[in-house]
Amino acid sequence: MTVAVVTFGGSNCDRDAVRALSHLGIDAERVWHEDGLPADTEGVVLPGGFSYGDYLRAGAMAARTPVMAEVRECADEGVPVLGVCNGAQIGCEAGLTDGAFTTNRSARFQCEHVHLRVERADTPWTAAYDEGDVVEVPIAHGEGRFETRDDRLAELEAADRVLFRYCDADGNVTDAANPNGSAGNVAGLLGARETVAVMMPHPERATLPDVGGTDGQGVLRAFA
Amino acid sequence: MPLADADRELVVGELGRDPTRTETALFENLWSEHCAYRSSRPLLSAFDSESDDVVVGPGDDAAVVALDDDTYVTLGVESHNHPSYVDPFDGAATGVGGIVRDTMSMGAYPVGLTDSLYFGDFDREHSRYLFEGVVEGISHYGNAIGVPTVGGSVAFHDGYEGNPLVNVACVGLTTEDRMVTAVAAEPGNELVLVGNATGRDGLGGASFASEDLSEDAETEDRPAVQVGDPYAEKRLIECNEALVDESLVVSARDLGAAGLGGASCELVAKGGLGAQIDLNAVHQREPGMNATEILLAESQERMVYEVRPEDAERVAELADRFDLGCSVIGEVTDGNYVCTFEGDDGDRETVVDAPAAYLADGAPTNDLERVDPVQPERDLPDARVAEAFEAVVGDPNTASKRWVYRQYDHEVGARTAVRPGDDAALLAVREAETGLALSAGAEPRWTAAAPYEGARAVAVENATNLASVGATPLAAVDCLNGGNPEKPEVYGAFAAAVDGLADACSALDVPVVGGNVSLYNDSAAGPVPPTPTLAMVGTRDAADGRGYDAPPTAFAGEGTLLHVGEPGGALGGSAYLAHAGGSDRFPDLPRDPKTVVASLAGVAGLESTLAVHDVSHGGLAVTLAEGVSDDAGADVAVDGSLELFDETPGRAVVETTDPDAVRDAFDGVAPVETLGEATTDGTLSLSVGDAELAYDADAVRERRAVIERELA
Numbered sequence: 001m002t003v004a005v006v007t008f009g010g011s012n013c014d015r016d017a018v019r020a021l022s023h024l025g026i027d028a029e030r031v032w033h034e035d036g037l038p039a040d041t042e043g044v045v046l047p048g049g050f051s052y053g054d055y056l057r058a059g060a061m062a063a064r065t066p067v068m069a070e071v072r073e074c075a076d077e078g079v080p081v082l083g084v085c086n087g088a089q090i091g092c093e094a095g096l097t098d099g100a101f102t103t104n105r106s107a108r109f110q111c112e113h114v115h116l117r118v119e120r121a122d123t124p125w126t127a128a129y130d131e132g133d134v135v136e137v138p139i140a141h142g143e144g145r146f147e148t149r150d151d152r153l154a155e156l157e158a159a160d161r162v163l164f165r166y167c168d169a170d171g172n173v174t175d176a177a178n179p180n181g182s183a184g185n186v187a188g189l190l191g192a193r194e195t196v197a198v199m200m201p202h203p204e205r206a207t208l209p210d211v212g213g214t215d216g217q218g219v220l221r222a223f224a
Numbered sequence: 225m226p227l228a229d230a231d232r233e234l235v236v237g238e239l240g241r242d243p244t245r246t247e248t249a250l251f252e253n254l255w256s257e258h259c260a261y262r263s264s265r266p267l268l269s270a271f272d273s274e275s276d277d278v279v280v281g282p283g284d285d286a287a288v289v290a291l292d293d294d295t296y297v298t299l300g301v302e303s304h305n306h307p308s309y310v311d312p313f314d315g316a317a318t319g320v321g322g323i324v325r326d327t328m329s330m331g332a333y334p335v336g337l338t339d340s341l342y343f344g345d346f347d348r349e350h351s352r353y354l355f356e357g358v359v360e361g362i363s364h365y366g367n368a369i370g371v372p373t374v375g376g377s378v379a380f381h382d383g384y385e386g387n388p389l390v391n392v393a394c395v396g397l398t399t400e401d402r403m404v405t406a407v408a409a410e411p412g413n414e415l416v417l418v419g420n421a422t423g424r425d426g427l428g429g430a431s432f433a434s435e436d437l438s439e440d441a442e443t444e445d446r447p448a449v450q451v452g453d454p455y456a457e458k459r460l461i462e463c464n465e466a467l468v469d470e471s472l473v474v475s476a477r478d479l480g481a482a483g484l485g486g487a488s489c490e491l492v493a494k495g496g497l498g499a500q501i502d503l504n505a506v507h508q509r510e511p512g513m514n515a516t517e518i519l520l521a522e523s524q525e526r527m528v529y530e531v532r533p534e535d536a537e538r539v540a541e542l543a544d545r546f547d548l549g550c551s552v553i554g555e556v557t558d559g560n561y562v563c564t565f566e567g568d569d570g571d572r573e574t575v576v577d578a579p580a581a582y583l584a585d586g587a588p589t590n591d592l593e594r595v596d597p598v599q600p601e602r603d604l605p606d607a608r609v610a611e612a613f614e615a616v617v618g619d620p621n622t623a624s625k626r627w628v629y630r631q632y633d634h635e636v637g638a639r640t641a642v643r644p645g646d647d648a649a650l651l652a653v654r655e656a657e658t659g660l661a662l663s664a665g666a667e668p669r670w671t672a673a674a675p676y677e678g679a680r681a682v683a684v685e686n687a688t689n690l691a692s693v694g695a696t697p698l699a700a701v702d703c704l705n706g707g708n709p710e711k712p713e714v715y716g717a718f719a720a721a722v723d724g725l726a727d728a729c730s731a732l733d734v735p736v737v738g739g740n741v742s743l744y745n746d747s748a749a750g751p752v753p754p755t756p757t758l759a760m761v762g763t764r765d766a767a768d769g770r771g772y773d774a775p776p777t778a779f780a781g782e783g784t785l786l787h788v789g790e791p792g793g794a795l796g797g798s799a800y801l802a803h804a805g806g807s808d809r810f811p812d813l814p815r816d817p818k819t820v821v822a823s824l825a826g827v828a829g830l831e832s833t834l835a836v837h838d839v840s841h842g843g844l845a846v847t848l849a850e851g852v853s854d855d856a857g858a859d860v861a862v863d864g865s866l867e868l869f870d871e872t873p874g875r876a877v878v879e880t881t882d883p884d885a886v887r888d889a890f891d892g893v894a895p896v897e898t899l900g901e902a903t904t905d906g907t908l909s910l911s912v913g914d915a916e917l918a919y920d921a922d923a924v925r926e927r928r929a930v931i932e933r934e935l936a
């Protein structure tokens with residue numbers, strides 16, 4: 001399987017994603033967005049960064065590039081698609097998932113390690129975990145506050161679309177453990193299919209054993 | 225600041241005619257203090273810049289040092305002081321951009337940044353405005369370009385009230401094959417400008433940086449400050465990487481101070497060559513620019529490359545792929561540095577025709593008067609220990625900088641093995657199975673009290689930081705900041721600091737492979753203290769022992785606490801005196817710092833070592849406070865305030881399960897004293913002479929969180 005790590009101008013976690021996937025024995029390559037997805041694409045990562053400089057709105061420009069039509073097609077066919085950080089913003093903007101990620105409650109960029117509670121373990125992204133597990137994964141974003149209408153959040157929750165919530169080290173989902181003010185402490189969610197997910201925390205930064213821990217490996221194993 | 229009469233006379237003598245307006249402006253900028261180091265060059269010979277590992281020493285865009293036979297690390301440092309006063313956000317942001325391009329022009333990929341920041345008193349509103357703006361600017365730019373900001377320093381001192389300092393260092397990685405230099409090679413090769421279009425921004429930035437800040441600088445000098453575009457910089461980084469991948473670059477230089485004129489002239493001068501440049505060929509952002517504006521604008525995110533004629537088309541294709549402008553602006557020649565320009569009247573004029581070497585290196589140096597600084601006398605205060613402890617631990621200078629580094633992406637690149645907040649950052653360079661440790665900073669209180677000894681202490685402290693994560697020093701770059709050198713006391717103190725830094729780096733056996741000098745950091749509020757920011761890198765072998773794992777600074781709560789190193793017996797320049805009043809001479813520094821540092825690095829690599837934290841800013845008081853957490857405390861006894869607040873570097877607190885191993889490592893090197901035991905009660909219990917102090921983790925955290933609390 002080859003995972004296409006789609007690189008836009010301003011993407012900056014593309015190399016890290018390839019390195020993390022390779023560490024897990026998963027074949028991955030950076031794909032320049034203008035070149036389109038390779039024919040043998042069997043997984044897609046939309047990596048973090050500042051595509052198009054975050055000008056206009058984070059992810060808004062990249063979501064409207066031609067390659068995203070191909071990504072949407074892949075998603076519809078059941079190919080695993082993961083958006084991380086800026087990739088999550090792009091995914092939301094492109095309609096792969098509900099909601100939007102916007103300016104942190106602090107109005108500042110925040111780079112730190114946070115705890116996430118695994119909300120369901122029966123998806124490709126979380127099969128390596130048990131429901132209720134607490135994992136430590138870093139965040140690094142200025143616009144990571146998940147927002148949606150209250151009724152839409154209720155629908156997402158009812159449909160079991162929430163993948164991860166920010167929590168404390170003991171797994172309690174509290175406001176104090178919510179780093180950016182996300183609605184419902186949502187850190188990651190599923191799209192229409194379980195094979196499509198977006199998340200603000202960086203699993204690729206919690207995969208290599210020599211830096212940052214290995215709690216994020218489970219997410220990337222969806223591509224194995 | 226127009227071209228001085230004496231300089232004009234020299235130029236007329238060299239050219240045999242009056243310089244054109246464009247030449248006058250070019251000489252004014254290239255011969256400015258900022259570009260030509262006229263007042264500092266005589267001092268810089270003090271530095272030892274060679275070792276077996278040094279591949280490219282001072283004088284290029286960045287220095288290059290070998291990690292092994294194939295893997296090279298680049299080092300550079302730059303100041304962006306005056307722009308950061310006038311416009312803190314953009315001034316600091318473009319400082320990051322500039323040093324990253326210096327890294328790129330060596331054919332390297334940037335992998336780490338440090339920022340050393342200096343502001344006026346934290347209690348003043350204007351200092352906070354500058355501090356917040358500078359941090360936000362660095363965050364905005366550094367995060368977007370995907371280079372982790374992994375370390376640095378922040379200091380507050382009233383000497384920076386009218387003139388903050390922003391010193392940015394960058395490390396990059398390259399290989400023997402990929403390395404590029406700024407030495408033009410071959411007449412007939414084309415000069416290609418890649419990146420942003422040129423506009424009327426940052427005009428005269430080099431000369432603006434070479435005079436005191438005036439009281440109305442915030443309004444008057446705003447046009448001299450550039451505005452950065454990190455999105456363009458990121459595309460330029462990737463384009464540069466692609467150009468190097470395909471071996472299309474013969475030589476390269478980034479456009480910084482003095483814009484295209486500076487970069488292109490210095491590039492060909494280094495190769496002993498000249499150039500023929502058509503200024504109309506430069507891609508421009510606005511209409512009607514004249515020759516001088518095109519030549520000297522400091523528009524950001526631009527690089528000039530020397531390219532073989534047959535490769536120019538491919539360079540243009542790659543630039544286009546990354547949506548970057550690209551123009552062939554001329555060629556390398558073996559004649560003069562010549563620029564032509566066709567104005568609106570349709571006449572083509574030669575606006576510059578001068579020897580490149582004379583433009584780049586012809587500025588005479590200044591022989592300035594200096595008054596040597598004198599050491600303060602001992603007049604120790606009679607302060608209550610508890611009050612002093614609380615003031616020192618809660619001092620914004622020694623307090624937690626989490627508020628700062630949390631705003632920087634310090635993990636992008638997936639190399640950050642030790643994150644900011646510990647003594648030094650550690651990057652995993654898997655290519656060479658090497659842990660690359662970084663430490664950067666200076667302590668204005670030390671150099672204000674005793675410029676020579678304080679600067680030596682700065683070097684020893686940075687080296688000790690590296691040792692705390694198990695690394696031994698490899699090389700350093702310096703950013704030497706001072707006030708107006710035409711004032712003899714200011715120049716005397718600056719010169720003493722330069723000597724001190726050079727002497728200590730020699731004693732540590734650390735080559736100083738490059739740097740930057742920033743003078744005229746002076747304003748109506750007075751000169752800045754001499755501020756010799758040092759950015760030092762060290763290495764540790766990741767193939768054996770602990771890999772990229774380093775002992776933390778926080779205690780585990782399970783071992784014995786040892787003090788290693790020789791106390792300096794004085795309090796000059798300390799946080800303690802800053803709060804309690806009084807004065808003292810500067811403490812004695814270790815006679816053989818190299819061996820102390822090597823011994824500490826060895827101890828940090830021991831399995832039995834649970835924590836290592838250097839003793840410096842704020843003394844043992846701060847080191848111990850930083851070791852305490854909810855799960856671990858310390859029970860420690862010291863003789864008195866002198867021992868608790870002495871800031872002599874080259875010392876550390878080591879938590880160990882095998883004290884004898886530490887004693888063995890320091891046998892004949894430096895004394896090892898038992899301070900007490902680490903505990904599991906999360907409380908710092910201190911006996912200081914007759915006084916008993918106790919602070920739990922919350923109380924310590926509360927004091928250490930002063931910046932976060934005030935700026936939240």
